[in-house]
Amino acid sequence: MKRLKNLIILLLVLSLTPSCSEYLDVVPDNTLTLEDLFKSKEEAWHALAKVYSYMPRNEQTHMSLWTAGDEYIGRLDLNDNTGDLRGIRLMRGLQSVTNPLLGDWSGTNAGTPLYAGIRQANVFLANIDKVPDMAEEEKNEWRAQVKFLKAYYNFLLVQKYGPIIISEELIAPDASKDQLFLERTKVEDCFDYIIALMDEAIPDLREKMIATLYGQVDQAAAKAIKARVMLFRASPFFNGNMEYYGDFVDPNGEPYFPLEYDKEKWKDAIDAIEEALVAAQTNGIELYQYSAQPYVFDREDYLANTENVQRIYDLRMAITDPWNKELIWGYSNIDLYGGSELAHSTNMRLPEGYGGGITNVPGFSWQWMASTYRMAERYYTENGVPIEEDLTFDLDKKWELTTTPGANDPEYQELRGIMQPGAETINLYLNREPRFYANLAITGGYWRSHGVRINTVMYAGSHGGFNSSQHTTDYYETGIGIKKFVHMESKSGHWARTVKYPYPIIRLADLYLMKAEALNEYYDTPTQEVYDAINVVRERAGVPDVESVWADASIVKSVNKHKTKEGMRDIILQERSIEFAFEGSRFLDMVRTKRAVMEFSNPVWGWDYTGSTGANFFNLEVKQTRRFTITDCLWPIDLNEMNTNSNLVQNPGW
């Protein structure tokens, strides 16, 4: 008993003096820290990918800025849902300070937090030296890519916000107020900063990107983007915009925007474009031509109408043929498995009777992003001029029903593979330029996807049209579909059945049209150089040279419009709107040329999709009202940020 007691007491006393060393250190060594990402090349790839990850997701239907402008109209029933179709909501005057749509400043409402991207670039630049198993040359090349991206992200911010905050410092969590609450930098200084950074980056970039890394920046891409930066810098919105931003001044009363127009900026742009064109040429970049065999369903028409069908293929496949020769820089970070890309929201549902009994599943062919009626009008006539300029085009009868020539009619020969024979359609849909037929799904035309060629009727209950028994919400609101993003082989139902391609960030045609524009702006009157530049693009599109058709009084109403700077400006901008239709160019073009307010305040029109006959269908109705003001040209800085940083001056009107 006594012994037991002593033992217990001993144990208890021992228990009061426990050893406590290290008991609270529970974290093992070797947990991942930021520095670890630069301990080997393989790890550093992640850091590089991280910097790239801030590229805007323009391929995503609901997150894309491409749907801003006046080319797209989405499902009306999704329109009031704040998570959807943000680009379109922007055009409806629904931009919000509380939670800005596609706000890249703070990453609000599907915007990309670009300042975070810039910070990641700085982190990368500060640490890449530490990677032991990389050659210096390779580090330099990566460093150059990151510098370029950093410059590009700044440029994207300037596009939306004008004066932005530029900081080279890596803000630490314990930063002082002076480091944190910075003021906005003048637009001119922003551009200088961006250009200097790009210039610094370009020499170290790879001349031409290797295939396994397509999507990374090479010299051609960097130079092309720099050319675009120069173009924006010279454009009237950013160059001498007294009209909009004469009163937009910093706390010291100095204007944020350069208020004096400087023509020499166009010269800088020309130089940059020329340089970019040389780099493109060096890399073998050229306008796209479809070079493979046409698909079986087109064989016969191709043989009979080779030139026209080939052209349709050239134009139709220019985007969707993956990594084709025209692409200078493509967005490669596509959502391989998802179904929310523009490619899928625009794709037509496989109608019954096609595809050898394949079940009609909606996945990956949602069939509800439609073209506006206005876009359908904007395409040129076959003469390469706007429909209202073309004397051979009967504007008064454009909405009248007509029938395409029969299959055996000689007149049909050049329509083979373009319009169905003996099909009901309207005059507006006839005698248009090839890009019209290549890009739009219309009554009497064809839609090539799912590996088949669909005769599109677009009326309710027929191919391409509204079908309430199949799906009450998936239909083209205007009765006009968009083919540009749908590869002919893309099928529905599963991600692996769609053909993936990079969404173009910049492609060669852009450089040509930029060149035409810059030259036109720089010189007092258009020169042959201007016409040559635009004609390269027109030639591929299958429309006549600009100087020949606009001089032809039998074709155009405003003869010789191309001979004045202003007239040529209109021609070039319309050429851009057509060539880059649906590719996100028009919205920014109209903003930078100060035409956005005028162009974008028109309602969206479309056909009555519920009409099941031509007579019922071809009635124009207003689908959506739009409101775009000068205020909307610059994004608002979100309230949250304004409340946080009292040194910020909000953009005018917000």
Next chain:
Amino acid sequence: MKQLFEEIQEESEFIIFYKDSDVDLEKKVSVKAERFSVERILRKAFEGTDLTYEITDRQIVIIPDQTVETEQVQEVVQQPGLKTVSGVVKDDVGLGLPGVSVAVLGTSRGTVTDANGEFSMQAAVGDTLVFSFIGKTPVQEVVGDRNIFDVALYDDDTQLEEVQVVAFGKQKKTSVISSIETVRPADLKQPASNLTSALAGKIPGIISYQSTGEPGNDNAQFFVRGVTTFGYKTNPLILIDGFEGSPDDLARMEPDNIESFSILKDASATVLYGARGANGIIIVETKSGREGPAKINIRLETHIATPTKMNELLDGVDYMRLYNEARISRNPLLGAYYSEQKIQSTVDGLDPMIYPNIDWYDELFEKSTINKKANFNVSGGGQVATYFVAGTIENENGLLKVAPENNFNNNININRVQLRNNVIFKLTPTTRLDTRLQGRFERYNGPRTGAGDIFRMVMNSNPVDFPAVYEPDEKHAFADHILFGNTFVTGNLKANPYAEMVRGYEDRNESSITAMATLSQDLDFITEGLKLQAKASVNTWSQYRSTRSYSPYYYDLENYNQITGEYTLFALNPTGGQAFLGDVDPGRDASAHYYYEGRLNWDRKFGLHSVGLMTVGMFEEYLLTSGNSRSIYETLPERNMGNSGRATYDYDNRYFFEFAYGYNGSEKFSGERRFGFFPSFGGGWLISNESFWAPMENIINTMKLKATWGKVGNDAIAQRQDRFFYLSDIAKGGTGGYEANGYRWGNTFMTQYGGYRINRYANPDITWEVSTKMNLGLELTFLDDALKVQADVFKDVRDQIYLQRQNFPASAGLEASISGNVGKVESKGFEGSIDYQYISQQNWWITGRANFTFATNEYVQLDEKDYADEYLKREGHPINQWWGLIAERLFVDEAEIANSPKQDFGTYQAGDIKYKDVNNDGVVNANDEVPLGLPTVPEIQYGFGLSGGFKDFDLSFFFQGNARVSMFINPGTGGDGIAPFAGRRNALTLIADDYWSETNPDVHAFWPRLSVDPLENNTRTSSWWLRDGAFLRLKTVEMGYNLPDNTFKKIGLQSTRIYASGTNLFVISPFKLWDPEMGRAGLGYPPNKRFNIGIQLSF
């Protein structure tokens, strides 16, 4: 002599009875007694007196020595009319009570009841018999004609509370100066199998509410003295027999097994648990056995549970009409969605396959369910050991209907078994080994989707789009699967609630085992009153789940013939379905918890001075292995270590002082931030023990004032995976559908790197959240201690609250938010309780109690943004208050919209909510949000009730109420949002009855202009959706009857009580939509009303 008796009572478990006239209390005796037995002390003390004693069990009766007082004895004998009286003394549950002293008032005559509680003695007519027992209220009976006296002794709270549970031990009640509330376990009894749901309104200082009635998932939220921080952990520490338990552990406690239930509220009480005590502590002690023969207690209960209130949704016809209206109302272009033909056919009740009109609540849920519970315990013991063994078996069911198509049960069905085994061994006269084993084993069977979600799905479906199940058409006559109805909405299949309910089931096994051993040793041989104790506890908990389900095949109508009624179906997911129960979706979670403490106590009395010293060292480790967690940080153990101590001093039972400290370390912090030192001080004054109080003593029997001040730490300031603040947290790879943090390159898109994500930037300065608590208390008793009043005022300043810093611009480009110990909250409040107890000698008794808690708080500091407008700042406002827009009314017309400030929340039209432009900047946006209403956690909670008994009957009821609380209806679509029609969901009838329309342009209608999508303009948090969440509910009613003693005596039954009770019978509230206690979560599993019958047997 008086002092001697007191000391004996104090130091031992003995209680001394004597007659004043027999004992000369003022007689000076000198007893130098160390380690002497009581008998020896008494013998020594009585030397030279005419006194002797009798010891029976724990009672000492002091009587004049018979040998000396022969004369007196003769006198007694000579008294006429002396007769034998006998009877049984029982306790409140009807068990015979051994060792009760039965004495004749004013004499030394008396006896003690035997093991069965029976007694027999001589008494004269006119004598008053006094039945007394420690811890019970004494009963007096006058001897008249009766010879048989059957007496019941009830717990005397005033005496029971003589000893009070405090942190790491017990103290004499009078000397406790910290704010500690003790609850009688009987008050926690209720039919629900969830102890936490009984807390509301029962305990001053606790704020509690229960927002769902889903079995197995119905823990109430509870806070000690309200919410005092906006940090991560806001709920109190739960200690069960001194070992930290989870809210589930508390919820499953069986009140019959609880010895005491206490809430520690102020710094003095909680500082010893410095790492976790800042939010208050709930201490539960389980019962242990007493020496004596085995006592068996059995309780059987069964109850019916039925929802307190169900929501009312539109039927098919109204739904379709209103849906069409909503669609056209916003955009006439969209046209009607449901054709008039479909509506008319539904009105006519045509083929339900083609024109379904389903009440999904009816389709899915039963009106009520029956639950059963049995609890037994046996206790007793001998010289070597005492034991308390208890077992509970429970069966709980949910309201879900079981599909006849399946052979498995998709309803919630919980079978729970609990075992408790508390054995205390007396190893040596000074050594005790206390072992406690507890196991809880739970078999859960339930739906694949949570039952609450199934309730919510009803709102998300509508009555007309499809029937739950299609009867096969010709083509599918031989289909091997159920043809569930469905349809596409915005590209996705709708949820068919029936399919979701019956498509599978979850099978879950959970077990929790706790073992504790406490070895205590008296070290009187070193110095008197020194005790050493070591304790080790371990708990392992594990749960594994298997979810078995099939993927339903969904069908939609393809064609139907209106004349013949024939229809064809087409498959919506011909390749997506799976008719058989496929691979199991497993889940495994487990945790382990280790605790160790060593403790040294020293209590000693020197004359009028009492001194107590205590020090305790502890280590604690908590391991969690969550089946799914891949985070290195989440899976690392949590550890605490520390040393705490307390010094108490009291002088003459009048003045009390206390100092306590905690020195605690946590694995969450580093360097010098790792350990925190938390001191507390307190003092008390028992005024009624002062001599000058004597004249007052008959009016105010006791009066005590007490005050404490101290600091308490809290290291649970962030989630497990976020707790290593001194380390940065970087995760590689993307989250989300594609390379969200990385990029994909290459001609085949196959060169991809996931990038990384910074979840946290390192901050080595993060440290303890510290609460500075102040408490002032007053205790009063009146009417011979029958009426007790106590009141406390308190203040809690919570400093260094870890929070996300708001004042960090996006332009800094940081990927993760920055946090710091920068928050500060001040809480204060008042709590009080009144207890009254009256036991008449005429077989009836009555007790009443009421309590009240008021706790409010305000932000003092929180690194706010640089707001231009004062009203945007949180500082000075309560934590749980919401900010929102001020809704003026609905817009009358477009002209008014044109002339009003722009509202920055998407589209709006006439009939949508018009807000006030508070800062007059011409636009209504987030900067016009002002604090609205009251906090969403009640600031006031109160309860009151009465119990009474007459002879064998008793009746009690209890009301509970919340006040000063706001709630916001969720007008959106997610979770419990009631927005109608979005994604073709249904609508509450209330909306159909009162909404704005062109024909009913009521600018104060309940619902704005209808829409088929929720409009952000209307779903913003605003005063439009603000409601008063106060309520008063009849929480419990109970009626009981004790069967007359003899009824079952033959089979050894000592007592039998049958009872019936009801909970949540009705509620009074200005909020009528659903049960107000559900708050915002009104579409989930509603709380239950319960009707219970039970029987309690004692052997």
